[in-house]
Amino acid sequence: MTERLGLGSSTSATSAVGMAKIRNLIASRCGQANVNTFVLFIDNAQRISEAEYEYLEDLDSMVRQDRLSLFLVLVRQSDAEGVDVGDDWRDRATHSIRRWFMHTAPFGPLQGVAEVTHALSGYDAVAWPTPDMPFSRYFAREAFDGGWRLGSQSPLIWEVANEMRKKAKLPDTDTWPMATLTLMVRHLLHEIAFRRAGFDAFTADDVVTALRSCSFLRLEYVRTQSPIPVVG
Numbered sequence: 001m002t003e004r005l006g007l008g009s010s011t012s013a014t015s016a017v018g019m020a021k022i023r024n025l026i027a028s029r030c031g032q033a034n035v036n037t038f039v040l041f042i043d044n045a046q047r048i049s050e051a052e053y054e055y056l057e058d059l060d061s062m063v064r065q066d067r068l069s070l071f072l073v074l075v076r077q078s079d080a081e082g083v084d085v086g087d088d089w090r091d092r093a094t095h096s097i098r099r100w101f102m103h104t105a106p107f108g109p110l111q112g113v114a115e116v117t118h119a120l121s122g123y124d125a126v127a128w129p130t131p132d133m134p135f136s137r138y139f140a141r142e143a144f145d146g147g148w149r150l151g152s153q154s155p156l157i158w159e160v161a162n163e164m165r166k167k168a169k170l171p172d173t174d175t176w177p178m179a180t181l182t183l184m185v186r187h188l189l190h191e192i193a194f195r196r197a198g199f200d201a202f203t204a205d206d207v208v209t210a211l212r213s214c215s216f217l218r219l220e221y222v223r224t225q226s227p228i229p230v231v232g
Contacts, residue, residue, distance in 0.1 A: 015055070023062050030068050037069045045074035109175040113158045116176055121151030123185060140193040143200050150185070153202055157184075160207040161216065168217050171224055183214030 137144035187210040
């Protein structure tokens, strides 16, 4: 946590010293932004120990003494295989629930081709590294300037993915996890569009290759709790 906050780490530093550094950082950042709430995202929050929760509660109390507030966003995965096993905070003390667990917002897979289209269109709109350079234009400038958009290919991508599922004898679904969608897009843009001379659009074979590269079917077997075929 301290490394992501840019505080560094030291084997000789005590917890009190670390706490003071984080407290000072929060006060400094809030002062610079002229706000009184500091939002802290903690990834892999399912791994937080009871002692670490107590550490955060102590930090929150100190921040309150500075007339500031600490807002935690605990990003947690309920199960390594992606199977929801419910919330793990229901048996916690009431003071802890009031402090940290006011709301749960499940982040599920994309629902249907419309949401897939919306997600893919984001690559056509979000600019990087300059305002005139959307992600998809960066990797396929000629095609983009000619009118091609990644979002326009969502029907093909959706169809190919469903066909792969059908051939694998997986149950029908209208959902698609972001994990494999983003990895598929990375392969399509970086490994195909960026490297292919005269690229103008992805083909069905391109989509199949990208889906295989991101282990699309493997996650689908796990999501649906279907046995993974043994090849050999």
